[in-house]
Amino acid sequence: MDELLQEFISETQExxxxxxxxxxxxxxxxxxxxxxxxxxxxxxxxxxxxxxxNLPRFERLSHAAEDVLSDIRAGKRAADPATVSAVxxxxxxxxxxxxxxxxxxxLPNGNDDFLIGQxxxxxxxxxxxxxxxxxxxxxxxxxRPTASxxxxxxxxxxxxxxxxLMNGVSDMVLARNELSRKLRERSADPELxxxxxxxxxxxxxxxxxxxxxxxQRVDRLFxxxxxxxxxxxxxxxxRIDLSLEGGDVEMDREMVEMVVDPLTHIVRNSVDHGxxxxxxxxxxxxxxxxxxxxxxxxxxxxxxxxxxxDGAGIDTRRLVDKAISAxxxxxxxxxxxxxxxxxxxxxxxxxxxxxxVTAVSGRGVGMDVVRANxxxxxxxxxxxxxxxxxxxxxxxVPLTLTIIPGLTIQAGGLHFAIPRAAVVEILHDxxxxxxxxxxxxARIATIRGVRHSMIDLEDVLGLExxxxxxxxxxxxxxxxxxxxxxxxxxxxxxxxxxxIRPASPLIMASGVYAGMTLPDNGRPMLLLDAxxxxxxxxxxxxxxxxxxxxxxxxxxxxxxxxxVAALRFEEISGERRLxxxxxxExxxxxxxxxxxxxxxxxxxxLEGRILPVANGLHRFDTDTVTALRLRDGVRDACYPVAAVFxxxxxxxxxxxxxxxxxxxxxxxxxxxxxEVIDAFALFAGLPDEQIVERTSxxxxxxxxxxxxTREILAPLLRQAGHEVVLGLxxxxxxxxxxxxxxxxxxxxxxxxxxxxxxxxxxxxxxxxGPEDSSIYRYDRDALMAAISSARS
Amino acid sequence: MSQLYLFATLAGxxxxxxxxxxxxxVKLTDISPVPGMAPHVAGLSALRSRVLTIIDPAALIRGMxxxxxxxxxxxxxxxxxxxxxxxxxxxxxxxxxxxxxxPLRGQLDPAWVPFARGLVExxxxxxxxxSLANFVDTGSVLVAx
Numbered sequence: 041m042d043e044l045l046q047e048f049i050s051e052t053q054e055x056x057x058x059x060x061x062x063x064x065x066x067x068x069x070x071x072x073x074x075x076x077x078x079x080x081x082x083x084x085x086x087x088x089x090x091x092x093x094n095l096p097r098f099e100r101l102s103h104a105a106e107d108v109l110s111d112i113r114a115g116k117r118a119a120d121p122a123t124v125s126a127v128x129x130x131x132x133x134x135x136x137x138x139x140x141x142x143x144x145x146x147l148p149n150g151n152d153d154f155l156i157g158q159x160x161x162x163x164x165x166x167x168x169x170x171x172x173x174x175x176x177x178x179x180x181x182x183x184r185p186t187a188s189x190x191x192x193x194x195x196x197x198x199x200x201x202x203x204x205l206m207n208g209v210s211d212m213v214l215a216r217n218e219l220s221r222k223l224r225e226r227s228a229d230p231e232l233x234x235x236x237x238x239x240x241x242x243x244x245x246x247x248x249x250x251x252x253x254x255x256q257r258v259d260r261l262f263x264x265x266x267x268x269x270x271x272x273x274x275x276x277x278x279r280i281d282l283s284l285e286g287g288d289v290e291m292d293r294e295m296v297e298m299v300v301d302p303l304t305h306i307v308r309n310s311v312d313h314g315x316x317x318x319x320x321x322x323x324x325x326x327x328x329x330x331x332x333x334x335x336x337x338x339x340x341x342x343x344x345x346x347x348x349x350d351g352a353g354i355d356t357r358r359l360v361d362k363a364i365s366a367x368x369x370x371x372x373x374x375x376x377x378x379x380x381x382x383x384x385x386x387x388x389x390x391x392x393x394x395x396x397v398t399a400v401s402g403r404g405v406g407m408d409v410v411r412a413n414x415x416x417x418x419x420x421x422x423x424x425x426x427x428x429x430x431x432x433x434x435x436x437v438p439l440t441l442t443i444i445p446g447l448t449i450q451a452g453g454l455h456f457a458i459p460r461a462a463v464v465e466i467l468h469d470x471x472x473x474x475x476x477x478x479x480x481x482a483r484i485a486t487i488r489g490v491r492h493s494m495i496d497l498e499d500v501l502g503l504e505x506x507x508x509x510x511x512x513x514x515x516x517x518x519x520x521x522x523x524x525x526x527x528x529x530x531x532x533x534x535x536x537x538x539x540i541r542p543a544s545p546l547i548m549a550s551g552v553y554a555g556m557t558l559p560d561n562g563r564p565m566l567l568l569d570a571x572x573x574x575x576x577x578x579x580x581x582x583x584x585x586x587x588x589x590x591x592x593x594x595x596x597x598x599x600x601x602x603x604v605a606a607l608r609f610e611e612i613s614g615e616r617r618l619x620x621x622x623x624x625e626x627x628x629x630x631x632x633x634x635x636x637x638x639x640x641x642x643x644x645x646l647e648g649r650i651l652p653v654a655n656g657l658h659r660f661d662t663d664t665v666t667a668l669r670l671r672d673g674v675r676d677a678c679y680p681v682a683a684v685f686x687x688x689x690x691x692x693x694x695x696x697x698x699x700x701x702x703x704x705x706x707x708x709x710x711x712x713x714x715e716v717i718d719a720f721a722l723f724a725g726l727p728d729e730q731i732v733e734r735t736s737x738x739x740x741x742x743x744x745x746x747x748x749t750r751e752i753l754a755p756l757l758r759q760a761g762h763e764v765v766l767g768l769x770x771x772x773x774x775x776x777x778x779x780x781x782x783x784x785x786x787x788x789x790x791x792x793x794x795x796x797x798x799x800x801x802x803x804x805x806x807x808x809g810p811e812d813s814s815i816y817r818y819d820r821d822a823l824m825a826a827i828s829s830a831r832s
Numbered sequence: 833m834s835q836l837y838l839f840a841t842l843a844g845x846x847x848x849x850x851x852x853x854x855x856x857x858v859k860l861t862d863i864s865p866v867p868g869m870a871p872h873v874a875g876l877s878a879l880r881s882r883v884l885t886i887i888d889p890a891a892l893i894r895g896m897x898x899x900x901x902x903x904x905x906x907x908x909x910x911x912x913x914x915x916x917x918x919x920x921x922x923x924x925x926x927x928x929x930x931x932x933x934x935p936l937r938g939q940l941d942p943a944w945v946p947f948a949r950g951l952v953e954x955x956x957x958x959x960x961x962x963s964l965a966n967f968v969d970t971g972s973v974l975v976a977x
Contacts, residue, residue: 210881454865501867544885544914546968547876550868556876556883564864564876564883576868 048089049142050196055082056135057260060267063128067270070112070119079127080109086134097137097152104156105130121274126158128267199293202253209243209250216243217560256296258336258343259287264300265307265334272311279318279329280311286336291343291439298417299345299437302410306347306433307332309407314351314431324428326350342436350430354423356382363388383425387411418444418461446538446567448559449513451496451529452503455565457538457557462570464516464524466532474514485514485526492516492526493579497568500552500577506530517570525579540567552576603689606707608714609668610682611655618690618707619717625669625676627684632660635680644678647760648824652726654679655702672723676761690716738763739827740796742782742789749783753801753817760824768793779830783817797830799823835932837952839959840907841921843890845944848929848952848959849907855915856908857923860886863903871897872967877906877917884908884917889967893943909964918964929954933961 059082066075083106090098105127111117133155216239223236262284269282291299315321315330322328331350336343356379363369363385374382386407414421419437438444445460467474467487475486476494485494494514498505513532518524540555543566547553554569605621634645635653642653644667654670654677668679694705694716702725704718739757743749744767754764768780768789780789783801800814801823807814815822836851863875863886872891877884886906891897898919906917934951950961 207881214881452867454867503867541883542914544916544968545912546873546885546887547866547869550866552868553866558878558881558883562878563862564878566866566876 045093045141048093049138052086052089052134052138053142055085056131056138057263059131060128061263061265063124063131064266064270067119067121067124076109076113076119080106080113083109095137095141098134100156101130101134101137101152104159108159123159125274126155128271129155129158202250205253206250209247212243213247216240252290254293255290256293257287258289258291258296258345261296261299261303261336261345262287262334264304268304268307269311269332272308276312277317278311278315280315280332281329283331283333284335285333289336289338289343291437295343295417295437295439298413299419299435302413302421302435303334303345303347305407305410306435307334310347310349310351310431314349314353316352338439339436342438345435345437346432347435348430348432353427353429353431354383354386354425355427356385356425359383359385383423386423387421415461418459420461444538444540445535446540446557447535448533448538448565449497449515449529450531450533452498452501453506453530454503455533455563456497456529456568457565458515458517458568458570459554460535462517464518466513466515468511469514469528470511471514487514487516487526492524493574493577494526494528495573495577495579496528497573498528500573517573523574523579525574525577527573538567550576604692605687606690606716607668608685608688608709610685612660612680612682614682615715616685616712617703617715617717618688618709619668619670619679620719621687623670623672623719625671627666627668629664630667630678630680632663632665635660635665644680646678648828649761651676651678653677654722654726670722672719675723675726677723677726690714738765738778740765740768740778740780740793742768742780742787743784744768746783748817749781753781753783756820757827762827777831779827799826799830834928834930836926836928837954837961838907838926839924839954840905841924842962843893844921845893846924846956846959847920848954848961849964850961851926853909853964854907855910857905858908858917860903860906860917860919863900874898874903874919879908879915879917882915884915886917886919887967888919889947890919890921892967893947895943907964911965911968916964916968918967925954927954934958 059079062075062078066072066079070076083102087099087102087106090096090102108117108123108127112119112123117123133152220236220240223232265284266282269280272278273280310332315332316324316326318328321330331348333346333348335346335348338344360369360374360377360382364371364374368388369385388408411421414435414437417437419435422434422436424432424434446457447460447463448455448457450456465487469476473488477484477486483494485492496505497503508530510531512528512530515527515529515532516524517527536559538557538559540557542548543553543556547556547566551572552569553566553572555567557565557567559565606618607621607624608616608618610616630644630646636643636645643650644653651669660680665680666682666684668681668684670677670679688709690707690709694707697705702717702721703715704721705716706713707716708714739762741749741754741757741764750766754766757764778796780793780796780798781801782789782798785800785802789798801817802808802812802814803817805816805818807816815826817823837848838851838854838857839846839848841847858879860877863877865875866873870891872888874886874888874891874897877886884906888897902921903919904921905923906919907923908915908917910916929952931953933949934953936948936950940948944960947962947966948960949963949966951958952961953959
């Protein structure tokens with residue numbers, strides 16, 4: 041009888057778990073006959089079994105639910121949300137009762153009649169108003185294979201049996217290793233070797249298979265999610281489209297159990313705080329239905345679980361405000377924090393961005409607990425926050441609980457292991473960046489300006505510290521919650537993958553160990569718990585903020601030597617100088633004879649304009665001159681140089697400020713002293729009467745829509761320094777100096793613009809006749825000359 | 833009602849353990865000490881691929897741990913899902929006792945009080961019946977205190 045009961049309990053619990061998702065799916069698509077059948081079968085089975093096992097409460101509940109479902113099957117009733125809720129409530133109650141029976145405790149008191157009444161009540165209402173909505177659910181006779189048909193055959197095994205099997209295989213591996221050692225000592229015998237190899241392969245295969253028995257599909261992790269999201273949505277009046285992916289990824293059975301709670305919490309948070317209500321979403325221009333997606337995938341020996349929503353994301357500003365008002369953070373410290381550090385505040389205990397505590401989340405159990413849980417199993421949690429757009433939380437957990445990367449260390453003549461994730465850095469105690477001081481018995485290790493509490497592992501564990509010739513190793517150790525501290529050990533030996541098994545409670549009670557491992561040498565080794573060590577040593581748990589401040593000061597100092605890009609060039613007189621790149625419009629080669637001198641001022645003729653030459657008079661030996669075109673935003677100037685070298689970074693303020701003439705100072709670039717041209721002095725030294733501005737008229741291009749005009753003519757004119765207006769708008773006022781250019785034949789110009797000179801361009805090189813005053817459009821010189829003559 | 837018992841010597845006293853509690857008796861080899869533990873936790877030892885937590889009950893009873901050169905046999909037991917080895921001075925016999933468990937008589941040494949469950953009599957006279965789990969449980973209480 042007991043056995044039967046046991047079987048009933050485990051079967052019911054398992055089916056319940058699997059069904060929760062089915063019911064929700066069925067609600068979304070009530071026409072899904074397969075799902076309805078599955079749910080119906082569940083209640084039917086429960087009803088049948090519990091009548092036999094004499095469990096009257098089960099029987100009543102399942103009977104009521106079965107009745108309703110059979111009505112739905114017959115099309116007498118619709119699967120409206122209320123009905124589904126009532127069915128779910130009954131399933132929950134059955135789950136509670138099962139739990140109670142399994143534990144052997146008293147059955148929880150609950151009003152079953154109320155639940156059954158809820159079902160019935162709906163029945164009446166549905167009968168009244170919903171006749172027209174009812175469409176009988178069409179039976180789909182085996183149109184697609186149901187889950188039960190394709191499910192592989194399984195048997196139920198106690199976990200202890202599997203553990204025993206695992207142990208057996210482990211023993212076998214050890215025996216194999218010993219045998220292999222013995223064989224190597226003896227003379228080589230090929231026949232024996234090949235037989236042994238076969239054995240080795242078998243053992244390895246077997247170990248793989250046995251390891252798989254511990255694996256479970258991530259599906260199990262996801263089963264409860266649809267139901268939870270549905271219920272939350274109903275409570276909160278939100279609409280969410282949930283997608284689950286990667287359910288077939290497998291991970292360690294125990295790991296699944298460890299991840300359930302953090303995952304549940306994150307999903308709750310997403311639904312409650314992340315995704316907004318439909319109204320709000322509409323106001324924000326988002327689709328009313330929020331997206332929530334859970335994906336799992338395997339990446340190396342890790343399982344990556346992503347929870348992504350398109351909700352509001354985390355408001356870091358509010359987090360910081362909360363932290364400040366809670367006294368956790370000073371406003372100055374908050375200013376120094378990067379966005380990522382601010383986001384990290386979400387992991388601080390007791391901080392939540394929730395405006396108010398809701399029934400769903402924000403009850404003080406926050407992301408700090410989630411992170412602690414994830415890190416306890418050697419996992420990592422990362423946030424990818426897009427304020428206003430959504431949040432993606434990534435959990436990375438090891439494939440199994442049992443294998444972690446670790447460091448083996450020696451202290452007091454004993455060996456210990458420590459998870460690699462807990463170690464920030466390792467240095468020898470003779471390292472120059474490290475200084476160890478003592479103050480009132482407390483030891484302080486200062487590493488690159490950061491002060492850490494310093495302990496020796498031997499002191500914490502009460503071991504003798506043997507004298508050693510080689511320098512001791514100092515590890516900076518960080519637990520998931522605490523502040524990093526420095527820990528001295530004899531030496532760090534190795535880095536390896538450790539198979540961790542739980543230590544007996546007797547040993548765990550000491551608080552400084554996290555587990556144990558059995559390395560190949562057969563001597564058991566203990567895994568240290570970083571947080572436990574800090575606790576045992578009673579280290580203060582205050583972050584050293586000084587270092588961050590010092591870093592800020594350094595950053596400030598660095599800001600003073602802000603770099604700007606500069607052009608390195610050689611003057612015609614031979615000096616090498618620098619000019620801020622932002623001033624230079626372009627570098628061009630100009631004919632030497634375009635440079636001239638008038639009234640003691642140098643100028644250059646450029647495409648019909650006359651530009652001042654910034655660096656005075658020059659005689660050029662060559663036919664062409666390399667010149668820089670400078671522009672301060674309003675005025676152009678030409679700066680002939682001998683050669684242009686490259687672009688370098690120079691300090692915004694020259695290393696030595698020594699202003700004389702156009703030189704503002706000296707900068708040291710790549711070990712070379714270079715004079716920096718003072719841009720202010722350069723433009724201030726230009727003649728104030730505007731040689732250029734004489735041609736201040738505009739070029740009005742009548743055919744602004746024409747491609748050639750827009751793409752070829754306009755850039756050409758602009759390049760020549762003319763202001764260009766595309767198209768002739770109605771309200772355009774043509775001033776003195778404005779020239780109208782028409783590139784299409786027959787373009788007419790409004791009468792009020794007719795007093796301005798009009799240049800007509802033609803597409804053919806040959807003119808149409810003697811009266812044709814138009815200019816061939818690719819005759820640049822003629823065009824430029826015509827524009828300047830039209831203006832004068 | 834006949835019951836099988838393992839008879840052993842522990843801290844100079846003859847004890848009996850129900851065989852249901854006993855998994856095996858092994859000769860102890862290497863013990864890796866566990867620093868920072870109560871004196872009765874002698875350390876860890878590997879038994880094939882299993883790791884045993886070795887308990888020195890003599891330390892609980894006489895207040896001083898067994899010197900490492902006198903370590904001999906250990907009774908292996910699975911207590912609450914973990915494997916333990918309890919060091920004993922020697923193991924004498926396994927035999928069935930017709931009378932089974934008898935109530936305690938006389939004034940018991942206070943050191944034994946937490947561990948003794950009753951008496952078992954074999955041909956050599958009465959022995960203290962102990963439960964192995966008590967050595968482990970009491971241990972954790974002591975450490976916590």
